[in-house]
Amino acid sequence: xxxxxxxxxxxxxxxxxxxxxxxxxxxxxxxxxxxxxxxxxxxxxxxxxxxxxxxxxxxxxxxxxxxxxxxxxxxxxxxxxxxxxxxxxxxxxxxxxxxxxxxxxxxxxxxxxxxxxxxxxxxxxxxxxxxxxxxxxxxxxxxxxxxxxxxxxxxxxxxxxxxxxxxxxxxxxxxxxxxxxxxxxxxxxxxxxxxxxxxxxxxxxxxxxxxxxxxxxxxxxxxxxxxxxxxxxxxxxxxxxxxxxxxxxxxxxxxxxxxxxxxxxxxxxxxxxxxxxxxxxxxxxxxxxxxxxxxxxxxxxxxxxxxxxxxxxxxxxxxxxxxxxxxxxxxxxxxxxxxxxxxxxxxxxxxxxxxxxxxxxxxxxxxxxxxxxxxxxxxxxxxxxxxxxxxxxxxxxxxxxxxxx
Numbered sequence: 003x004x005x006x007x008x009x010x011x012x013x014x015x016x017x018x019x020x021x022x023x024x025x026x027x028x029x030x031x032x033x034x035x036x037x038x039x040x041x042x043x044x045x046x047x048x049x050x051x052x053x054x055x056x057x058x059x060x061x062x063x064x065x066x067x068x069x070x071x072x073x074x075x076x077x078x079x080x081x082x083x084x085x086x087x088x089x090x091x092x093x094x095x096x097x098x099x100x101x102x103x104x105x106x107x108x109x110x111x112x113x114x115x116x117x118x119x120x121x122x123x124x125x126x127x128x129x130x131x132x133x134x135x136x137x138x139x140x141x142x143x144x145x146x147x148x149x150x151x152x153x154x155x156x157x158x159x160x161x162x163x164x165x166x167x168x169x170x171x172x173x174x175x176x177x178x179x180x181x182x183x184x185x186x187x188x189x190x191x192x193x194x195x196x197x198x199x200x201x202x203x204x205x206x207x208x209x210x211x212x213x214x215x216x217x218x219x220x221x222x223x224x225x226x227x228x229x230x231x232x233x234x235x236x237x238x239x240x241x242x243x244x245x246x247x248x249x250x251x252x253x254x255x256x257x258x259x260x261x262x263x264x265x266x267x268x269x270x271x272x273x274x275x276x277x278x279x280x281x282x283x284x285x286x287x288x289x290x291x292x293x294x295x296x297x298x299x300x301x302x303x304x305x306x307x308x309x310x311x312x313x314x315x316x317x318x319x320x321x322x323x324x325x326x327x328x329x330x331x332x333x334x335x336x337x338x339x340x341x342x343x344x345x346x347x348x349x350x351x352x353x354x355x356x357x358x359x360x361x362x363x364x365x366x367x368x369x370x371x372x373x374x375x376x377x378x379x380x381x382x383x384x385x386x387x388x389x390x391x392x393x394x395x396x397x398x399x400x401x402x403x404x405x406x407x
Contacts, residue, residue, distance in 0.1 A: 057172030077285030273375030328380025
């Protein structure tokens with residue numbers, strides 16, 4: 003398998019998803035492709051804003067005070083679709099910077115590498131590909147289950163019944179009950195839901211791809227640093243040691259810039275992701291408890307419960323992915339210091355060996371990380387904290403609702 007095949011394997015699925023909504027940062031695109039991408043992005047934004055975010059936000063005014071309807075409005079589509087739009091807009095806004103990152107991504111795959119380095123890169127590429135495929139399947143299945151559930155409910159009403167519910171709670175400043183208008187809006191809401199699903203999952207997979215690629219490059223650099231003071235034919239000369247160390251330091255600084263650029267571009271998106279996941283877990287948990295408490299009225303666990311459980315799984319999976327890659331980035335960047343310590347530094351003169359202390363100090367005091375708005379670091383500990391916080395909010399919401407009843 004040559005470099006182009008490896009590269010297509012690493013980015014193929016992400017590129018396909020993001021091209022659908024026009025936000026793939028292709029560094030090789032021409033002016034015609036740029037206009038086509040802009041057109042796709044504008045169409046996707048029109049559907050997400052025009053048929054979901056804005057109408058659903060307007061609907062909150064009319065259902066204010068009704069806990070069940072408000073939680074359904076916010077958690078089912080309003081918050082996740084708004085988050086999906088923010089992610090897509092952020093990728094479009096920073097497309098020039100992201101194009102440079104993707105360009106370096108291409109260069110890394112085409113640059114000469116050992117079989118061990120290629121194996122490490124392919125291992126991370128396979129992980130990214132699995133994340134992208136399975137998250138896409140989970141998201142699309144979840145959206146499809148909800149649409150089937152709502153269509154079955156809408157089918158029970160007559161065509162001109164003003165009480166006939168929409169697929170997603172929303173307010174439009176005109177009569178939507180006539181047959182062509184209702185079907186048209188319902189179709190547009192379906193398109194909006196699938197578009198938001200692609201934007202939401204595609205953006206997460208793209209960030210995962212960049213971060214895990216960075217982690218793979220750090221792993222390769224660890225190997226070079228460990229072998230810096232090793233020479234099969236004997237001890238390296240001072241000139242050879244300094245020359246190789248210079249290349250390693252340059253590569254280290256490049257990877258630091260690469261990771262910092264990712265963090266600078268997406269830290270506000272990650273803040274929104276953290277807050278929205280906390281709120282959605284709370285509200286969807288409330289919906290689950292509401293259905294379970296009314297189980298006797300429904301006769302059994304309903305199709306809606308299946309959707310809510312798949313939705314909770316969707317939220318937890320995406321949140322865990324961010325926390326996992328954030329944890330891995332911290333570990334791999336910190337391991338640079340351990341790699342310098344594990345090298346045979348005693349094979350070189352003391353003056354040259356002291357140069358390794360700068361790498362050890364840099365990796366120990368300033369590890370790379372993903373942050374939520376510059377104040378909270380994504381890690382596995384953060385995942386447990388968010389879940390506990392959501393359960394705490396859910397407990398408060400259930401208590402307040404019981405008191406009102």
